[in-house]
Amino acid sequence: MSEIAFPFLGTAFVVLVVLPACALIAKALLWTLEHVETRGPLHGLRLRYLVLTGSSLLPLAWLLSAALHQAETGRSVVSCLFDHDTAALCFEPGLFTALLSALIVWSSVKELRHTRGARPSSSPNATALQQRMVRIVSTRWELQALAHSIYVTDELDYAIGVQGFLAPHVVVGLAYARGISDEELACALGHEAEHVRARDPLRYLVLSLALAVNPFGRQWLQPHATSWLAAREAHCDREAVIRGAGPLALAQALIRAARPGVCPAAALGARSASLLKLRVEMLMAFEERTPTRCCHREPSSILIVAALFIVAALLPHHAGTAALDALHFGTEHALHFFWR
Amino acid sequence: MTFRVRAGKKGIELRLHELEAAIMDVVWRKDLREFAVSEVLGVLEKQRDIAYTTVMTTLSRLHDKGVLTRVRDGKRYRYSSKLSREQFLEATARDVLDRAVGGRQALVMLAEKLSEASSSELDDLEALIRRRRRELGK
Numbered sequence: 001m002s003e004i005a006f007p008f009l010g011t012a013f014v015v016l017v018v019l020p021a022c023a024l025i026a027k028a029l030l031w032t033l034e035h036v037e038t039r040g041p042l043h044g045l046r047l048r049y050l051v052l053t054g055s056s057l058l059p060l061a062w063l064l065s066a067a068l069h070q071a072e073t074g075r076s077v078v079s080c081l082f083d084h085d086t087a088a089l090c091f092e093p094g095l096f097t098a099l100l101s102a103l104i105v106w107s108s109v110k111e112l113r114h115t116r117g118a119r120p121s122s123s124p125n126a127t128a129l130q131q132r133m134v135r136i137v138s139t140r141w142e143l144q145a146l147a148h149s150i151y152v153t154d155e156l157d158y159a160i161g162v163q164g165f166l167a168p169h170v171v172v173g174l175a176y177a178r179g180i181s182d183e184e185l186a187c188a189l190g191h192e193a194e195h196v197r198a199r200d201p202l203r204y205l206v207l208s209l210a211l212a213v214n215p216f217g218r219q220w221l222q223p224h225a226t227s228w229l230a231a232r233e234a235h236c237d238r239e240a241v242i243r244g245a246g247p248l249a250l251a252q253a254l255i256r257a258a259r260p261g262v263c264p265a266a267a268l269g270a271r272s273a274s275l276l277k278l279r280v281e282m283l284m285a286f287e288e289r290t291p292t293r294c295c296h297r298e299p300s301s302i303l304i305v306a307a308l309f310i311v312a313a314l315l316p317h318h319a320g321t322a323a324l325d326a327l328h329f330g331t332e333h334a335l336h337f338f339w340r
Numbered sequence: 341m342t343f344r345v346r347a348g349k350k351g352i353e354l355r356l357h358e359l360e361a362a363i364m365d366v367v368w369r370k371d372l373r374e375f376a377v378s379e380v381l382g383v384l385e386k387q388r389d390i391a392y393t394t395v396m397t398t399l400s401r402l403h404d405k406g407v408l409t410r411v412r413d414g415k416r417y418r419y420s421s422k423l424s425r426e427q428f429l430e431a432t433a434r435d436v437l438d439r440a441v442g443g444r445q446a447l448v449m450l451a452e453k454l455s456e457a458s459s460s461e462l463d464d465l466e467a468l469i470r471r472r473r474r475e476l477g478k
Contacts, residue, residue, distance in 0.1 A: 257453075
């Protein structure tokens with residue numbers, strides 16, 4: 001009985017105590033970061049992203065790596081899991097790893113089911129639009145990077161966005177592109193080019209998964225994530241203008257993209273237009289005075305998250321697994337206490 | 341148009357009422373660096389019936405709220421804006437972002453589709469952009 005106490009109770013402790021505690025600390029940190037930033041909430045986005053994602057991913061990386069480290073017996077972890085007679089020590093951390101991994105995979109799969117991009121089309125109309133965009137891109141230096149990464153979809157409700165976690169590309173809706181001028185389309189592409197440069201689909205996915213694996217992530221961190229996502233959109237507007245997009249044309253393209261589609265909006269009535277108004281007003285301010293870049297180019301936040309993830313995974317192998325031992329003995333003592 | 345501003349670390353909360361916002365719009369749009377009441381009145385008079393004393397009082401209120409600074413120039417004051425329109429909007433952005441409601445999917449879209457209820461607001465925004473384009477001759 002006590003052999004399986006740690007894997008089950010330990011996993012429950014991580015899910016019900018460790019991760020919520022991390023989410024609470026992250027919430028306090030985010031609140032502080034958002035309020036001490038004197039330049040306004042559109043700044044300091046990188047640090048906020050690191051707190052949002054790191055608060056769930058780093059403890060999990062450490063715990064999984066520490067448990068695997070304890071399960072090491074010179075054989076593969078999989079064989080260790082099924083042959084615990086000869087390796088009593090390896091069974092418990094091995095099963096703990098398996099349970100925790102199963103929970104992570106389950107919540108990630110559940111999250112990924114919501115993610116559905118638009119399908120590219122190769123109809124004659126789509127081909128004609130593709131040619132129009134090739135012409136637009138070829139005449140603007142700031143869009144050259146998108147030369148081979150623009151696709152067209154004929155899904156009616158799709159306006160324009162970026163898809164592809166590893167090879168991000170812009171997808172433009174046929175109906176949307178028909179309703180706007182070349183200048184507006186070029187400005188919208190300029191905005192999306194910034195998302196492509198920053199690999200935002202991957203960043204958003206990591207953020208989404210980080211919130212999903214934490215049982216209190218959605219409840220406590222989602223408002224901060226939504227605010228971060230909104231600020232990120234405003235940041236991309238600014239970058240597009242700095243790189244040559246016309247502020248008013250981009251504002252017009254934004255409004256066209258926000259127009260209700262054939263299908264009702266996903267959260268009917270819940271989304272207010274105030275964020276769109278803010279972005280439009282900021283673009284009108286850029287028309288009066290060209291914005292300057294808010295911050296120096298620094299390493300991408302996804303690279304920083306990846307580096308921190310690796311450090312967290314390597315740490316138990318070098319600095320020991322005392323915290324996991326404490327969790328292990330703590331759960332067994334708790335079981336003895338309640339079971340006697 | 342209503343704004344809330346928290347200027348600086350003191351967390352001063354300000355609210356701009358319709359006339360205050362209209363005056364600040366004139367100041368930013370015309371890029372008035374240092375101006376007297378009469379200069380704002382000259383622009384506003386073309387848009388609405390408004391008295392000198394109304395503009396004077398409103399400018400004084402904007403100064404009290406910390407949006408404008410002023411220096412005495414003989415018998416009158418000359419005002420200047422403490423913030424550019426962009427800085428002002430960034431300062432007000434927190435309120436908007438705090439209330440932001442968004443999708444949870446990992447999709448990157450130019451703008452989220454709004455509901456039918458927001459159509460009139462979109463019309464207003466489009467009209468605003470058209471007006472600005474006409475003013476700029478674009």
